[in-house]
Amino acid sequence: MAGPRRTFRESGGADEHAGIADDAQAAKLFLRERASHSPHTLRAYLSELRRLAAWCTRERLGPFSDLTRQDLIAYRDALQAPRHDAAGPVTRAAPASVSRALAAISSLFAWWQRTGYLTVNPAEGLAAGRRARLTWTPVRFLPAAALAHCDAVAAGDAPAGVPPVLWMRRRAIWTLYRYGGVRLAELVWHEEQALPHVDVDEARQWTLHVLGKGQRLRTIPLPSACLPALRAYRRAVGLPPDPPAEERLPLIHSERGRALGASGLYDEVRAVFALVATRVPQEDSAMRAALERASTHWLRHGYARTLVVDHGVPLPVAQALLGHASVQTTAAYARTGQAEARAFVEGSFPDND
Incomplete structure (x- = not known):
């Protein structure tokens, strides 16, 4: 999703999606289950996933399944940051637009965790406000x-x-x-x-x-x-x-x-x-x-x-x-x-x- 990287499946358990090979396939399954019945929802989700992918490319991050909670908080901050337009005044994204973007990303990661593709959900509480910054804890350690x-x-x-x-x-x-x-x-x-x-x-x-x-x-x-x-x-x-x-x-x-x-x-x-x-x-x-x-x-x-x-x-x-x-x-x-x-x-x- 963000560059040509192949990723890994984080869960060792057996479930209906045990054959998922990478983020691209996992995202397709997510879209098929959560948005296939509504063209409007599908377009909205695709737009938000592409926006996150573009941000990851600019920040030299990725794939999605390697993003940490801190990365996603930085993405949230980028969505909320002022935009400087030489042809007009400084503007900010509408709160409703930011909320929709974060909801789509949160839905993806929640679905990935629920289906076993990820063992933790780094986007949990992402839209709950800046207080979430203090709750991030790294979890992917090797003994x-x-x-x-x-x-x-x-x-x-x-x-x-x-x-x-x-x-x-x-x-x-x-x-x-x-x-x-x-x-x-x-x-x-x-x-x-x-x-x-x-x-x-x-x-x-x-x-x-x-x-x-x-x-x-x-x-x-x-x-x-x-x-x-x-x-x-x-x-x-x-x-x-x-x-x-x-x-x-x-x-x-x-x-x-x-x-x-x-x-x-x-x-x-x-x-x-x-x-x-x-x-x-x-x-x-x-x-x-x-x-x-x-x-x-x-x-x-x-x-x-x-x-x-x-x-x-x-x-x-x-x-x-x-x-x-x-x-x-x-x-x-x-x-x-x-x-x-x-x-x-x-x-x-x-x-x-």
């Missing part, structure tokens, strides 16, 4: 044990049937999403801006530069742990291990030497998750199901949680690394359940008796 399995597999040898060069590329892509915390589209090559690109300092430390949401530039220090996989990939494709200062080439290439697009990047990360899922013990069905659902954005959530929760990185620093427009979004990762809260309190006030 630490699952991430550890992924890291171990990605650090290993190429699986049977995968050429070594392609495996090194897959490892490099995995590494950038895992340790850079970037959005899917932020690793897509932009020729005119020569982004994303990497700077290397005198200590051979890498800094990643990407073009984020709202066309904002962002600088991300890459940890030393991820550099061996990136250097190995560069050697495999005939490049020096560290990018020279004058290099203006895509970070990742397709088999034909072109820059790899969003769909290709997405598929490579999903391939790692799928491989790891096959190596999870049979009795650990929950971890296997999570791996089968996971996407690049799950790695971004994991990166954020590692910074904010596991290592207590100050929120303004984490906000800059993640490219969040609001520190409230970053703060959402610090929200804990009752068990975690009790562990923090017990650790802060130990029993000395």
Whole structure:
């Protein structure tokens, strides 16, 4: 719906729509069930889905099923924002028009959750007012044990049937999403801006530069742990291990030497998750199901949680690394359940008796 990305089905349960392959098919089924009996409703829903898709393209987001609650709140804010017309005064969309738009989008996501295509509804309460901004909580996390399995597999040898060069590329892509915390589209090559690109300092430390949401530039220090996989990939494709200062080439290439697009990047990360899922013990069905659902954005959530929760990185620093427009979004990762809260309190006030 928003770019050429293939997405995933978030529910592992069996239901009448278990064969849905991607967002496009899921949206068609939604329109067929909810709007097929009324041409007027069908036109209205199609118009709103296309408007959301156009916004996603401008913001370099998508597919729909990867949109977070914060993304949808930003979309709501964009609908309500003043419009500047050189030929006339500043205007705002009519409240009724905004309400209709949000109702259509909310209906789509509610239907997707009800039918099992999504496990959560990021649009719940979207039209209930700006107070909803404070209720957003990230939910698509992989357990630490699952991430550890992924890291171990990605650090290993190429699986049977995968050429070594392609495996090194897959490892490099995995590494950038895992340790850079970037959005899917932020690793897509932009020729005119020569982004994303990497700077290397005198200590051979890498800094990643990407073009984020709202066309904002962002600088991300890459940890030393991820550099061996990136250097190995560069050697495999005939490049020096560290990018020279004058290099203006895509970070990742397709088999034909072109820059790899969003769909290709997405598929490579999903391939790692799928491989790891096959190596999870049979009795650990929950971890296997999570791996089968996971996407690049799950790695971004994991990166954020590692910074904010596991290592207590100050929120303004984490906000800059993640490219969040609001520190409230970053703060959402610090929200804990009752068990975690009790562990923090017990650790802060130990029993000395």
